[in-house]
Structures are given as C-alpha cells and as structure tokens.
Amino acid sequence: MKISALLRQHWAALRALLLLTVLLGVIYPLVIWAIAQIPGLKHHADGLIVEVDGQAVGSSLIGQLFTDANGNPLPEYFQSRPSAAGDGYDPLATSASNLGPEDIVDTADRTSLLTLVCSRSLEVAEFNGLPASAGGRPFCTNDGVGAVLSVIGPRDAGGNVVDPTKVISVNQLCDTTTTPFLDTYEGVRVECNDGQDYSMGQIVPIEGAAVDPQVPADAVTASGSGLDPHISPAYAELQVERVAEARGMSPAEVQQIVDAHTSGRVLGFMGEPTVNVLAVNLALDERNG
Incomplete structure (x- = not known):
C-alpha cells in the first residue's frame, strides 16, 4: 500500500474520531443537561x-x-x-x-436465597412483635432455614429415587439442639447435616404447612x-x-x-x-x- 493511501485512511479515521467525540462527548451531554434543567424536570434530574x-x-x-x-x-x-x-x-x-428461585441449598461459603428468605421472615416477625409462627413461610423450617432434603438411594430411569436409604435435611447442620424438621420421609428417618457432601442425593424441597405467610415478600427479598x-x-x-x-x-x-x-x-x-x-x-x- 502506498504511503499516500495509508495517510488518507488514517486522516479519515482521525476525522471520524474527532467528529464523534464532539457529537457524543460534548454536544449530546450538553443537550441532555439542558433538557434536564427545564422547570419540572430539574428537581428529578438533581x-x-x-x-x-x-x-x-x-x-x-x-x-x-x-x-x-x-x-x-x-x-x-x-x-x-x-x-x-x-x-x-x-x-x-x-x-x-443474582440468586434465583432454584437456589435452595446452603453451602459452606454461601447461604442460599431460600434460607435468606426464611431467616429474614422470622426476624421481621420477631422485630414487629409477632409470634414466631407468623414468620413461617412455604419451604422453610421452624428454625429459619430452607426445608430441603437430600434423598439418597437407587433411582429410576427418570432420575427419581424410588427406594430411599438415607435422607438428610441439608440446610440443618447437626449440633446439640438441632432437630430435623421432618421425622421421616417415605419411611426413612430424616437426619441433620453432619457436614458431609450430600449433593449426590435427589434434592427435594418440602412445602410444609405455612402456605399463607404473614410477612410480605418485599420484607424478605431485595x-x-x-x-x-x-x-x-x-x-x-x-x-x-x-x-x-x-x-x-x-x-x-x-x-x-x-x-x-x-x-x-x-x-x-x-x-x-x-x-x-x-x-x-x-x-x-x-x-x-
């Protein structure tokens, strides 16, 4: 390519850059600012x-x-x-x-959206002088975590466990006071989470009885x-x-x-x-x- 053609191309690119800079970097912001100063708009713009x-x-x-x-x-x-x-x-x-409705299992380094909603609901009820039952929500335990089970056992062709051998309440960590929110699931005793990885099980949320929460959704979600x-x-x-x-x-x-x-x-x-x-x-x- 000749030097003259190369210079023409660069000069055209430079002129386009200068023009767009003036139009979009100077004139357009000034026009928008001027419109925002119109009486009736200024207070909102400020x-x-x-x-x-x-x-x-x-x-x-x-x-x-x-x-x-x-x-x-x-x-x-x-x-x-x-x-x-x-x-x-x-x-x-x-x-x-950025947590969605399927975010229902707590991990070691992050609390699920479901547990956040459950715990906030109990806190709002208590702070406003309501009984703990008023803070109950669907798919929440009485102690304010997601009511979610990991059901372990052989599965059918659709991936569903057909004969559970072990059932874990995955969001309820074992301590001296923890009682799983369910006694049994399909005839198997429900256990609390002892810290092991139970992701291999089928994750099953349990709706529970609190299907008509008294604490509104905007009190527990951002x-x-x-x-x-x-x-x-x-x-x-x-x-x-x-x-x-x-x-x-x-x-x-x-x-x-x-x-x-x-x-x-x-x-x-x-x-x-x-x-x-x-x-x-x-x-x-x-x-x-």
Missing part, C-alpha cells in the same frame, strides 16, 4: 434530594437503612426492604444478589437494583403497631401518615401501590418534633 433544616437527609429515589451504629434496625422507624447493593443502598454498587425506596402497603401495615408503640403514638395516627405517603399504581393500572419509607419516617419525626 436526584429528588430531600432536605430538613437545610441539610440533605436522603433522596426520594434511593432507599436507605434506618439502623443504629451496630446495624440493628431502629424500632421507631419504618424499615426498608433488604438491599444487595454494597453494604445496603449504595448507589455506586447497585446490584441484585429489589433488582438494591436501591428501591418503597415498600408495599402490606409491609408498612405490618410495622404500624411497632412504630406507634416506640413513638408513643396511636396506631391510627401512624397509619394516617402512611396513607398520606402511599402512591397508587402508575397511570392507574401499572405496578402496585407503594409507600415511600423516607417520606413516612420524616413525617413521623416532624410529628414528634
């Missing part, structure tokens, strides 16, 4: 920052934790849903847990972004009695504040009603002085 006495206390678009210095939830505040973004609601680490500032009205209602008692208010007063900060479905039909946790907690602080 993050819907909420201020109290001139101090920023949060954003209406991003959730936050209401905990003490040790990470314990504060009883006088409504609690947000769990977050998998960094240490919780970190905008620089927005993410989900949002896809990990930043969701809202909870469901059902989760808010679950917390009303506890917050009222902690603040010396009547449940009716607290519920009135919740109702005032509940949004309906978008356009009347999309999504579900939601409660903004930060807005409710700030209104409670304002009412309590």
Whole structure:
C-alpha cells in the first residue's frame, strides 16, 4: 500500500474520531443537561434530594437503612426492604444478589436465597412483635432455614429415587439442639447435616404447612437494583403497631401518615401501590418534633 493511501485512511479515521467525540462527548451531554434543567424536570434530574433544616437527609429515589451504629434496625422507624447493593443502598454498587428461585441449598461459603428468605421472615416477625409462627413461610423450617432434603438411594430411569436409604435435611447442620424438621420421609428417618457432601442425593424441597405467610415478600427479598425506596402497603401495615408503640403514638395516627405517603399504581393500572419509607419516617419525626 502506498504511503499516500495509508495517510488518507488514517486522516479519515482521525476525522471520524474527532467528529464523534464532539457529537457524543460534548454536544449530546450538553443537550441532555439542558433538557434536564427545564422547570419540572430539574428537581428529578438533581436526584429528588430531600432536605430538613437545610441539610440533605436522603433522596426520594434511593432507599436507605434506618439502623443504629451496630446495624440493628431502629424500632421507631419504618424499615426498608433488604438491599444487595454494597453494604445496603449504595448507589455506586447497585446490584441484585443474582440468586434465583432454584437456589435452595446452603453451602459452606454461601447461604442460599431460600434460607435468606426464611431467616429474614422470622426476624421481621420477631422485630414487629409477632409470634414466631407468623414468620413461617412455604419451604422453610421452624428454625429459619430452607426445608430441603437430600434423598439418597437407587433411582429410576427418570432420575427419581424410588427406594430411599438415607435422607438428610441439608440446610440443618447437626449440633446439640438441632432437630430435623421432618421425622421421616417415605419411611426413612430424616437426619441433620453432619457436614458431609450430600449433593449426590435427589434434592427435594418440602412445602410444609405455612402456605399463607404473614410477612410480605418485599420484607424478605431485595429489589433488582438494591436501591428501591418503597415498600408495599402490606409491609408498612405490618410495622404500624411497632412504630406507634416506640413513638408513643396511636396506631391510627401512624397509619394516617402512611396513607398520606402511599402512591397508587402508575397511570392507574401499572405496578402496585407503594409507600415511600423516607417520606413516612420524616413525617413521623416532624410529628414528634
């Protein structure tokens, strides 16, 4: 290839680079910024920052934790849903847990999604003054782990165990207090997990009797972004009695504040009603002085 042709190609590539840099790196961001400054859009573009006495206390678009210095939830505040973004609601680490509905067996270095849901449900029930039975969920044991068996024995052509010889409750580790959540399975005594590898068995989740949980799903699962500032009205209602008692208010007063900060479905039909946790907690602080 001649030097002149090579120079022309490089000069064309350089001009394209400069043009795209100006268009996409300068002009386009400036246009978007200018649109964002239009009255009615600017506050949203700035993050819907909420201020109290001139101090920023949060954003209406991003959730936050209401905990003490040790990470314990504060009883006088409504609690947000769990977050998998960094240490919780970190905008620089927005993410989900990437754990799916088939993630039901705990390992030595990771807790399954099922056990996370089971343990959170018990914690939410206890924190809100409900009996332990109120924290029960399908496929959960009474001690808050996934109710999952590893069934060992000969299998049929479809891979199902037809004559169990050993059954292990894989998420219940053996100690002096552990009692398997089932006594027997298909005539075989259920044992706790003594730390061995039972992955060779057929994994069988057991639904159990708690098929109508009192603790809502958003109380025990994180949002896809990990930043969701809202909870469901059902989760808010679950917390009303506890917050009222902690603040010396009547449940009716607290519920009135919740109702005032509940949004309906978008356009009347999309999504579900939601409660903004930060807005409710700030209104409670304002009412309590």
